[in-house]
Amino acid sequence: MPRMSVASPITPQPPAPGTAGVVAALASRFGARLSTATADREAHGHGEGLRDVFAPHAVVWPETTAEVAEIVALCAAALAPVIPFGTGTSLEGHLQALAGGISIDLSRMDRVLAINAADLDCRVEAGVTREALNHAIRDQGLFFPLDPGANASLGGMAATRASGTNAVRYGTMRDVTLGLTVVTAQGKIIHTGGRARKSAAGYDLTRLYIGSEGTLGIITEIQLRLFGIPEQISAATVQFPALEHAVEAVMAVMQCAIPVARIELLDTLQMQACIAWSRLEGFVPAPTLFIEFHGSPAGVAEQISTVRDLFDGFGGSQFRFAETTEARSRLWEARHQAYHAARGLAPGKDSYSTDACVPISRLAECIAGCRAEAEALRLTAPIVGHVGDGNFHMLVLFDPEDADERARAEQLVASVSERAIAMGGTCTGEHGIGLHKLDALVLEHGEPAIAIMQAIKAALDPDGIMNPGKTVPSGRIPL
Numbered sequence: 069m070p071r072m073s074v075a076s077p078i079t080p081q082p083p084a085p086g087t088a089g090v091v092a093a094l095a096s097r098f099g100a101r102l103s104t105a106t107a108d109r110e111a112h113g114h115g116e117g118l119r120d121v122f123a124p125h126a127v128v129w130p131e132t133t134a135e136v137a138e139i140v141a142l143c144a145a146a147l148a149p150v151i152p153f154g155t156g157t158s159l160e161g162h163l164q165a166l167a168g169g170i171s172i173d174l175s176r177m178d179r180v181l182a183i184n185a186a187d188l189d190c191r192v193e194a195g196v197t198r199e200a201l202n203h204a205i206r207d208q209g210l211f212f213p214l215d216p217g218a219n220a221s222l223g224g225m226a227a228t229r230a231s232g233t234n235a236v237r238y239g240t241m242r243d244v245t246l247g248l249t250v251v252t253a254q255g256k257i258i259h260t261g262g263r264a265r266k267s268a269a270g271y272d273l274t275r276l277y278i279g280s281e282g283t284l285g286i287i288t289e290i291q292l293r294l295f296g297i298p299e300q301i302s303a304a305t306v307q308f309p310a311l312e313h314a315v316e317a318v319m320a321v322m323q324c325a326i327p328v329a330r331i332e333l334l335d336t337l338q339m340q341a342c343i344a345w346s347r348l349e350g351f352v353p354a355p356t357l358f359i360e361f362h363g364s365p366a367g368v369a370e371q372i373s374t375v376r377d378l379f380d381g382f383g384g385s386q387f388r389f390a391e392t393t394e395a396r397s398r399l400w401e402a403r404h405q406a407y408h409a410a411r412g413l414a415p416g417k418d419s420y421s422t423d424a425c426v427p428i429s430r431l432a433e434c435i436a437g438c439r440a441e442a443e444a445l446r447l448t449a450p451i452v453g454h455v456g457d458g459n460f461h462m463l464v465l466f467d468p469e470d471a472d473e474r475a476r477a478e479q480l481v482a483s484v485s486e487r488a489i490a491m492g493g494t495c496t497g498e499h500g501i502g503l504h505k506l507d508a509l510v511l512e513h514g515e516p517a518i519a520i521m522q523a524i525k526a527a528l529d530p531d532g533i534m535n536p537g538k539t540v541p542s543g544r545i546p547l
């Protein structure tokens with residue numbers, strides 16, 4: 069099999085001829101809520117990660133679902149590309165406007181519309197961020213557990229099928245989303261799902277739009293499950309003499325079905341970065357697990373005791389608790405800063421993010437193989453991971469001016485995906501496909517399945533205006 073490339077080549081496409089007319093119409097309709105300023109266009113022409121900027125022609129800030137529908141209908145009539153924008157933290161080139169077009173920034177749709185404590189659910193507009201939602205519901209004893217390291221919008225999180233450190237216990241956006249309001253590629257408004265905890269009513273459109281990365285429609289409202297703040301929350305850290313011991317300890321915890329809420333791995337290099345970046349005290353640069361337990365006081369005590377015994381068996385040492393809320397917040401803030409800490413290891417370098425996720429029984433082998441390859445390729449590539457799910461990120465740092473180092477980085481990134489897929493896993497546990505993982509998607513699913521994805525895209529967005537060039541390869545494969 070030929071080695072796949074890290075990214076399908078990024079080819080700018082010629083701008084749609086009707087786009088200039090759309091910009092003029094939107095400017096007259098939305099006034100100051102439409103911008104063609106270079107700074108705004110460039111800020112909306114990339115996400116995090118690789119900064120290859122492909123700016124849209126204009127950025128517009130709608131405030132209601134009806135306004136989003138109006139904008140999309142105008143774009144549809146002129147065949148102008150539409151790229152929904154949440155907070156711009158996606159990592160796989162999701163936001164590059166390859167053919168220009170209109171970036172629809174949802175950040176002004178930031179209202180929490182309903183909180184139903186009795187049913188443990190809520191309805192929010194797409195621009196509400198995960199932190200803003202938690203702020204709004206905390207007083208009612210509720211929390212929303214999904215926490216990508218960035219303070220992403222819930223619309224962006226739904227669009228990328230995001231998760232985070234709590235997914236091992238609470239699931240991903242696929243699991244916590246009950247329903248959506250979506251503006252279709254034709255500018256029509258539809259509602260999917262509802263508030264019921266389960267439904268067998270027809271095709272599951274909610275899950276079709278979740279993870280569709282702005283390529284099928286624009287999510288404007290989301291009905292979400294919420295959770296009661298646990299009676300007892302305890303966080304701890306433990307350090308291991310070697311990476312394989314830490315990973316095997318995680319596998320043991322999962323195989324014993326201990327309901328940990330979070331179990332996160334940081335390898336030696338990542339710990340070195342976090343100690344420096346977040347001024348963590350009392351740690352040595354060694355493979356480390358950050359763990360959190362949720363439940364009743366007795367339940368948490370039992371979980372801790374079992375986990376401790378297991379970790380002892382794998383050489384775990386310095387089992388330490390973050391006793392206070394402040395200490396716990398500091399610990400998890402350090403974990404959420406891991407990406408920036410890792411980039412701080414080599415200021416000025418660029419990075420590729422990897423997102424392998426494998427069955428838990430293959431995790432140790434997968435991480436060891438990736439680690440060995442990074443060393444053989446002489447690359448700096450710290451590892452951090454939501455290892456309870458079998459998901460880990462190797463951040464591959466490279467000098468964008470050094471063609472040889474960039475080529476080695478791309479080789480490693482492709483190989484991480486290939487290795488995970490070969491083990492029955494996936495090239496992306498949570499970040500999505502965007503532009504950079506299109507080849508890996510084909511490798512993972514095979515051409516017949518890709519043909520079905522393309523048929524869905526063609527049926528829902530026949531003119532290809534929705535975030536063109538992303539998520540599904542464009543070269544048509546017959547069904």
Ligand SMILES: Cc1cc2nc3c(=O)[nH]c(=O)nc-3n(C[C@H](O)[C@H](O)[C@H](O)COP(=O)(O)OP(=O)(O)OC[C@H]3O[C@@H](n4cnc5c(N)ncnc54)[C@H](O)[C@@H]3O)c2cc1C
Pocket residue numbers: 115116151152153154155156157158159162163174194215216217218220221222223224225226227228229230231232233281282283285286287288404407408498499535538
């Ligand atoms: C430091 C750091 C840590 C991260 N950690 C995690 C992590 O632990 N877990 C994880 O899952 N991700 C993580 N991410 C990635 C990122 O935060 C997620 O992908 C997040 O879900 C993106 O949300 P956003 O609002 O920034 O979306 P954007 O980046 O603005 O958009 C992402 C994609 O969704 C589309 N989109 C956005 N809003 C909508 C909408 N309303 N309707 C339809 N399509 C839309 C866009 O067109 C684009 O294709 C991390 C990123 C960073 C920088």
